[in-house]
Amino acid sequence: MTVETHPVRSRETSERASVALISNWPLTVFSILLLPALVSLGFWQLDRADEKRSLIAAVDGRLSAQPQDPNTLEHLQRYSPVRLPGYFTDEYFYLDNRTRNGRVGYEILQVFVSGERRWLVNRGWMPASVSRSKLPEVxxxxxxxxxxxxxxPVTQGHGDGGGNPITGDGPVRIQAVDAGLTGSLRLAKPDWTIRLSADSDTALVTDWRMVNSSPARHQAYAWQWFAMALALVILWLLAATRLPAALRQRARAWTAK
Structure with a gap:
């Protein structure tokens, strides 16, 4: 005896069961549209973390190289270690609104002359005075x-150091180190500054931040996006489907046996 099968009916029954499972179509459509975005943002943050690891490795490798005299270099690169003899002039600037460990202060930028070439050197940070009107002694x-x-590198702007006149009549408080400032100082390389390392005896508080955010922070952001995606799936199951009611019904049937 031959048993007839009905694949079309079986498929229709399955489709009706899946449709019957969904009780809230607007929320379902919203979840379908939002879920890929949340997952994509999570993977994007993981890619950013990998980029930051590569950047940190490149910076560490460059900083570990032997320091050179920048006057002899043909091509200047960010984070290239340098060493040069010379003397500081009395031309210096207070870079405003710089913080270290939650304290407000200034970074001190001062002109340094090596041979016949002038460089703008960032000596590091010093705390601000109690009174805003009084600049700390340098x-x-x-x-x-x-x-x-x-x-x-210097910010590629054309201001005057953040809206302050560069007069040379004493120390000046500035808001940014830009091309407007460096272009007025007759520097050898107006597009570059030198940040002192901590072992330089003329350095103030350095503690330079090489990258804006660590790989660990991007990883934390990634897991937040993934957690939001998981929460969305759970919310959809609880609020947009009949699964909770079906589970409760099955539990009652199980306990009734």
């Missing part, structure tokens, strides 16, 4: 010195 050695540090 001292520097009058004798010739050898400084060590690394190259750091």
């Amino acid at each position: 001292s520097w050695p009058r004798a010739a010195k050898v400084i060590t540090g690394f190259l750091y």
Whole structure:
């Protein structure tokens, strides 16, 4: 005896069962549209974490190289270690609104002359005075010195250091190190500054931040996006399907046996 099968009916029964499972179509459509976006953002943050690891490795490799005299370099690169002899002039600037460990202060930028070339050197951070109107005292050695540090690019703007006039009549508080400032100082390389390393005896508080955010932070953001995606799936199951009611019904049937 031959048993007839009905694949079309079986498929229709399955489709009706899946449709019957969904009780809230607007929320279902919303979840279908939002879920891929949340997952994509999570993987994007993981890619950012990998990029930051590569950047940190490149920076560490560059900083571990032997320091060179920037006057002899044909091509300057960010974070290239440098070492040069010379002396500080009395031309210095207070870069405003710089913080270290939650304290407000300034980064001190001062002109350094090596041979016949002038460089703008960021000596590091110092705390602000109690009164905003009083700038902290800056001292520097009058004798010739050898400084060590690394190259750091200037912001490609055309302001005047953040809206402050560069007059040369004493120390100036500035808001940014840009092309407007460096272009007025007759520097050898106006597009570059030198940030002192901590072992340079003329350095203030350095503690330079090489990257804006760590790989661990991007990983944390990624897991947050993935957690939101999982929460969305759970919310959809609870609020847009009849699965909870079916589970309760099955549980009652099980306990009734």
